[in-house]
Every structure is written in structure tokens, then in C-alpha cells.
Amino acid sequence: MADMAELTATRDEARVRPLAEPWRRRMIPWLLLLPAFAVMLYSFVLPMLVFLQYSVFSFERGRLIEDFTFKTYVKFLTDPFYHTIILDTVKMAAITTICSAAIGYPLAYALWRVNSPRLKRWLAVIIFSPILVSVVVRSYGWTVLLSDQGPVNWFLQSMMGFSEPVKLVFNLTGVVISLTHVFLPFVVFPIFSTMTRLDPTLREASMDLGAGWWTTFRRVTFPQTLPGLLAGMQICFTLALGAFVTPSLLGGGRVLVLPLQVFTATTDINWPLAAVGGMTLLVLAMITVVLSNRLLRYSEV
């Protein structure tokens, strides 16, 4: 018994201590992080601080007054005009996200199920192509396609029996169509990557247990690709919140979203108003990230 007690006593004292990792090796991850940190600090944190500073200044009779006031915030949050802008921004981003997900998910599924590697490569290039085209060129392209005399309206009128041209451009519809087009790859690829990581025998197990294609998809495949779908939708939503060129070229002045409001404010040299608009965008984006992270954690196994 005494021997046992002695033995456990020496065990507890842990005579061997873990050897500390050499400091050179411990430094490596920090060194690798350094460039990213530097860029972030200079191009994101510092401007954000300047923004924050400007947002508490006030602007009266075309002059910037460097004081400390929440006047602009109060005005922004109580004026129905700005409410409409915020709501329109969220609405545009939400519709774009839903459309991208609705088109992107089946596309990712098809890309996953296609067997020929050649076809797969070409499909991936086609899905990726919107990003390769300049936003200005793409926007004018859509203007031509969607205009009252454009091919889409020709089709709708001559084939589908619409008596008048459908307004597809210079309104929210046009903006959503173009944004969906360009954000599609950001939705497709996260979904596709979760699909490629799926264990193919799970589908077989489901079918073996008596489930047909649809039940297998609904109960086995889809729940497991949910993290990819959510990630894609989050990227799409935050990108759409900040979209500027597309709403300004295809909105025809009727789609007034926050980035446009910020731009207008800067042209009026109303820096505080621009700064508050920018802060609102940032808060919206942060809410999106927090919400989707919550959902993501919930959806992951």
C-alpha cells in the first residue's frame, strides 16, 4: 500500500514537464499573418476610424463643422426617406440572395452529379464567367437585353402573348437580374464544395432503406449541404448590400440603395451623412454575418 501511495505521489508531481516549443517555430504563424494584418489596418481599420469620426461631425449650410454630435444619426434613423433607402437596400439584397440560391443550388447539384470531367470543367468556367466580365460592360449588356425593344421583351410579346413590353430594366427587376447573374458563382461554389465532401455511400444507404430520389435528397443530401448554402447566401447578401455600379446603371435612378446614397452625400460634400450611411451598411453586414454564423452552427452536425 505504501508503495502504491508513493507511486501515485510521484505521478502527480509530473516529473517530466512538456518542453516549450522553440520561439522561432512559435513565431511562424504570426509572421504569416503580418501582411494581412498590415493591409487590414491600413485599408480597413484606419478608414473606419476616420468614418466614425466624421459621422459625429455635423454639416450645416454646406459647411462641415468639426464638433461632437449624434444629429446626423438621429436624422438618419427618424427620417422616413432614409428608412425607405435602408429597406430598399435590404430588399434588393434579399431578393438577389433568394434568386441566386434558387438558381445556384440546382446548378451546384448538376455540377456535382455530372460524370464527365470535361463537361464539369466547362460548366465551372461558364458559371464563373460573370466575374470575368467588367461590371460596366455586363450592366450595359443587360440594359440592351432587357430593354423594351430587347430580345427578352420580343420573346415575351411574340411568343408569350404580352400586349405591352414588360419593364425589366431601370427598376429593381433589372438590378436583381444583373446582381443574381454576377453573384451566382459565389453561391454555387460553396454549395458545390460541401457536396463534393459528402460521403456517396450515404445516398446509397438512404436508397437501400427504401427512400426514393426525392426523399434521399430532402432528408440526407440537402441537410448536409445546408452549411454551404448558408455560406453562399451570406456572401451573396453582403456583396449585394454593397453593390454600387449595378444599381446605379440598371436602376435608372429608381433604385436608391445605401451605397448610392453614400455616393450622393459625398458629391454634396456632406461627409457626416455619407459616414452615417456607411456605418449603417457596416452594421447591416455585421448583423448578416452574426445571424448566418448562428444558423451555420445550428445547421452543422
Place this chain on the structure above:
Amino acid sequence: MSYAGATQMTSDVEFQGVSKVFGSFLAVDDISFSIPKGSFFSLLGPSGCGKTTTLRMTSGFEWPDRGVVMIAGQDMDNVPAYARPTNMVFQRWALFPHMSVAQNVAYGLEVDRRPRAEIVRRVGESLEMVGLSSFADRKPRQLSGGQMQRVALARALIKEPKVLLLDEPLGALDLKLRMQMQLELKRIQREIGTTFMYVTHDQGEALTMSDQIAVMNKGKIDQIGTPQEIYDRPATRFVASFIGNTNLVPVEILANDGKTAKVSLGALQFETPMSEPVTGARATVSLRYERISIGKKAAARAIRARAVVKDVIFSGSAILYIVALEGADTDLTIEAGHDGTSSPEVRGSTVDIGWDSEATALFGDG
């Protein structure tokens, strides 16, 4: 056999001249067999021999390119996987990671739209059978390999399949657990009386559990029989070498009457039963490690020889000797039981060895 049509219902799975091609690779080459109802049937063979393809053709994941697959007396041509009376335990179990243990097990019944109360009851019974009642709410990733294996078994058995298909389900477990699960699988199979079709490359597993074993090699079935038949009377040289440990010794045929042959191994001449018709003068004798006696015990054997001990390997329950046969350029491996008191032969010493003629089998060198 209390029901009508019993004669055609006695086999649960029947393959008739089935072949399967992948590209230009003939994975399964014209195989036929039938599995009696309620038996434990193993497909045994090295990887790439076509055993998994055979199992997948039974489950409906692969379609035969030629031949007929019958399950419970019905032709399975055009019957998809989800409509077959078979369920499968997958190699890595393939549990649904986003569902709890109970949800995994309930899945098959939910898909069939069984009433809620029945599902709850049967899931409870199933989990009890595999001893996992207290794990019902866990997710698969919170389970050990052995527990996941049991969940996979419960999930497949809950639909009361005619045939349970098992694709190397114990391959990912460690040795001790594998032995334990072998006995448990056999117990469950005996209790519920379902036909088990088991694929494995592990001969020990197949020998322990099976009522019948089909040994497959290069897409063909070399031999079907009980474990003992296959072990004691291998039909081909491949079966002899794949199952158990055996010395394959090249010999010269002196005389041959179709049933037994007189062969010579260097200076040693002896008789051996033939497993297959052999033509030509050269052949191979299979002589199992443990069927050769060494030392004093050799005196009781019909065929005796002298040999020099080249190496002694102690492995716990047995001692392996590698000996050089005198008068022939041949090494033999001998496995002698060890009961804790026997004293091994010494390396370099000359010993008596011997075996009986029925311990050997003769295969042609073709």
C-alpha cells in the same frame, strides 16, 4: 416448410450465370450460387475478386450485364435498390451524420410511413437488441467504432429484410472488438433467423461465422462449401493458399490413378489425394502448417522424414518452425501447439517430421 411453394422459397438469394463488366474489366465472371434461407453465407476473397460487386448486385446498386439475380424467389431484373427486400450494413457504416442514433434507426420505417407509435416501439426494440438503448439521442460522431457498427446493424435490421447484406462491416474495428463483434453478429443472426450475406477478405472472420463460404478469385467462385470443407479439402490451389497457412511444395508425379498420386519430393516419395485432375509430370502439394508433426509425435504419422531446424518462432499459443527437408531442396513451415510446458526444438538440430497422407492435397501446375 409449412407454406405452399416451399421448394422454390428455400433459397433466399440465387445467382444464375451472372457477369458484370466495368469498362473492359470483367469484375464478375459467370457466377452461380444459391443461399439457403436463414443461413450465414460469406463471400471470401482478396480485394478486387468481385465479392463486393456481387453484393452490390444483390442490393441493387449495380446491375448484372448478364445472368439472373433472384431474391426470395423473385427475379430482381428492373427492381431498384429501394424496392428490394434487402438491407445493407456498409463498410464504413454510412450513418447519417446529421441524425441521432434513434433517427438513423427510424429512417427506414419513416420512409415507409409507418405509424409513429410503431416506429417508436420498434426503434426501442432494435436499440435494445444491439445494446444501445441509452445512446438513442447521441449523434454518430459521439460514438465509438463498435457502437456505430451496432447502429448500422440495427438500422438495417429494423426493416426486417429477407436478406441482410454486410460489406466488410468489421474491417474498421480493432482486433479485439472484431472478435467480439463476430460472435455477436452470429448470435443475432441465429436469434432472428434472417439470411446474412457477408463479404470479407478476412478468412478467420468467414470461418468463424459462416454456414457456407464461397471463395472468390478473379471474378469466379473457386469453391462453395462449409468452413470445414473449404479448410480441409480446398478445391483449388488458390483456396488452399488463401485460407489458412499452407506449404505449397513443388513435386514430381510418379504415378497417378485419378484419385491418388504417388509423388516424389527429392528423395522422399509419398502418396497424396488429388483435388483436381492433374496432367503432366509436375504438380504442387499443399501441406498445412499444423498438419505436420515434429519430434516424438512424428513417429505416429504415415509419412516420415528428417529435417534440420532453420528457425524457431515463438508466437504464444503456437511455435513455428522453419525446417529444411533432408534430401530435397525444400523448406517447410511447421506449426506446433504450445501448452506452456513443451520445450521447443533447438535451431540447427536434426528432427523427425511426419504427416498423414490425407493431410495433403495435390494441384496441377497450370
